[in-house]
Amino acid sequence: MISKFLRGNIALSVLAVLVSFVVGGILIALSDPTVQSSASYFTARPTDLLSAIWNAVFGAYDALFRGSVFNYQAATTTGMFKPITETLAFATPITMAGLGLAVAFRSGLFNIGGTGQIIFGAIFAGWVGINLDLPWILHFPLAVLAGVFGGALFGSIVGLLKATTGANEVIVTIMFNYIAALLLSYFLKTPFLQAPHNINPISKPILASAKYPAFLGPNFRLHAGVFAMLAAVALVWWLLNRSTLGFQFRALGHNPSAARVAGINIGLNYVLVMAVSGALAGLAGTSQILGTEGSLTTGVAASFGFDAITVALLGRNNPFGVLAAGILFGGLRAGAVTMQASQGVPIDIVFIVQSMIVLFIAAPPLVRSIFRIRAKVEAA
């Protein structure tokens, strides 16, 4: 059932995105005050309405473009190119976590615990980043490794539970999201992570020696994590297509009983799949805590854990597809702010577009199965 849901093709993904933007455009037009007022005298001067709609929709999507790709209105060159760096800054954690989920989905495990695994990665990386005093060359890799390890650990517990007790990974990962979030807020209220003399749930700042290099300078949020993201894309592709581990993961995803009969250790592979999946989500956590954020707060995972599910689906669980989808989502995130600021279009429109994408990706199997029933009836 899940595997059917997860299968699709490029055309489907592209169509889902296009249709969602059209629906988004309609909503923008409907919620625009000028459109609403000119609609009241539509029969008298129909062109007013049409130009109002055009202005609203074009204006909004133009702002989205300026906020996410290239700001041709900016005064400085830096300002012009800043939007694309913002897009990439958002895309980095989303893509990393999306890759993790894609690995799990390909292996037949519906891991929706991205949020929890990101948080665990951030806690581990954050603790190392705050508390150790080492030169960058040691401290940074150690902090990243700690984050990756944290995510892997949290993920593999889920795999272990599934392997030993048969627990459903969907339910377990949902519960683990809560556990991770609550644990984080507990840590941030106790001396384990909370900054001394502070009443807010916030940690001490991450030491500079543990951070991803801000290779574009302090004016940009984009950091070297983007290269880690690209490396992760290549690594996941290699893992799935060129390694024994990935081969066994895919065998498990397509046909667990044939895998078992061929001597593949199913239980062990559940643990390994979830460890790899969690490790990538943990990496996303490091990108947040060692890159974008200055210190650990309860909002460290933002909505990236859930965006990652959509991104994995939209990218058809293919590493390069996930990268493309991740950048699209990063762009939506980055552009939404400009859209709201310059056009007064509510930021929720972007969330609606994102949700529509999920809906349209999820719906085609449904639609297709309806059509197949029709075809059968005709055939008989």
Next chain:
Amino acid sequence: MKLELRGITKRFGALAANDNVSLVAEAGQIHCLLGENGAGKSTLMNVLYGLYQADSGQILLDDKPVKFSGPGDAMAAGIGMVHQHFMLIPVFTVAENVVLGHEPVKFGGVLDIAAARKKVREISDRFGFDVDPDAIVGELPVGVQQRVEIIKALITDAKVLVFDEPTAVLTPQETDELMAIMRQLRDSGRAIVFITHKLREVKEVADKITVMRLGKVVGEAKPSDTAEAMASMMVGRAVDLEVRKTPAKPGAAGLEVSGLNVWNHEGQQVLNDVSFQIHAGEILVIAGVQGNGQTELTEAILGTQTKHHGSIKLSGHELLGKTVKQVLDAGVGFVPEDRTEDGLVADFTIAENLMLDRSDRAPFAKRGVLQLDFLAKFAAEKVAQYDVRAQGIQAKASQLSGGNQQKVVLARELSRELKLLVASQPTRGLDVGSIEFVHEQIVAARDSGIPVLIVATELDEATQLGDRIAVMYQGKIMGIVPPDTDRTVLGKMMAGLSA
């Protein structure tokens, strides 16, 4: 109505699935279309039914050329089709299923289900189908579901009825009933096209036989021809329906099963004190009606049964309690009963399926890295050696016919260094040519000097292949007998009466 297909050619890419195929089916005749899996029979019928458009050729009904752009056209012209996989909606009743797509409506667009039920009952009575219009289709036995399909075709008043491998899913008794139905339909003046690769059925009902091979019509056969002659036409070379093997030269005891008890997940005992030995160079067939513990026995050997007691020794080493991997590494080749479920990963390529059991070791992998060059070479070699018919080693397993899928499984299992071969219903659902091939491989494995365990549910296969036959009934071995034991004796043992 007379159906004529004239010079039909249908290509899928480079492959000519139908190459200038001609065929005439007369009213009041059963016309058998005989051919191995992949011969192009279904493709031809799908062209007739408007599901595919022919690249060239003509369809004539009563000598008038017709063109179908879809199944709707074909149905309207009087062509009915009973597919191998039923096109029924399980939660609907028989009547609802039968009228789907052309629902009779009362005034105001209300579905006239009463009219539908009446029609179903009429047809059912006329042909003695014994189908209740109000039964839920999903709850009916397969044989009855098939009759619902036939009613669907008859309700649109089909004059030409096509049955695509209808017996593949039926029990022997249901098969006999279906043949009786086909005869009745023929006698009512319809033209019947009956697609199959089972020779016994052809000899029983056919009025006329057309044989196809590799997309071409290779000739006609008469029902009075011998099964061997027909099989040779299908396969394109002389075939031997007998299993050819020299007398076994049993060596030392290879596999020793003693006092084996197995319980399933519900805690029921499925194997009860099973003991037997298989010598090196000997085939032991476990015969019996399906579901009497044979599956569990093979699974216990493989290591996928968890609650057990007793011992399974291969060359003196205990297998019981070992993991699947350990058992395979001990030299056990395993051909599972359900090849699509347990034998292959449908979405994997032939090449990938060939390394399913060894993706973690040299020469298929080095330090966790797949050696794809080696795999390509290995797969090409195996595909040639086992004559797997496919578009190439990158073809997905799901695209292969049953026979070719089984060849992939065999190629994989027999390419390891074996000390024991276990094969469960190795020829189930295969065509003649493939059956012969599989039997040859099994005998060859025996002659290489290893013990072979075969599970067979068909008595013919058991007696031909086995050097000794162990009959199982309700988890017990009823007795171990030589293969020339009288069939009635074997039948009694299968029914639980001791010999």
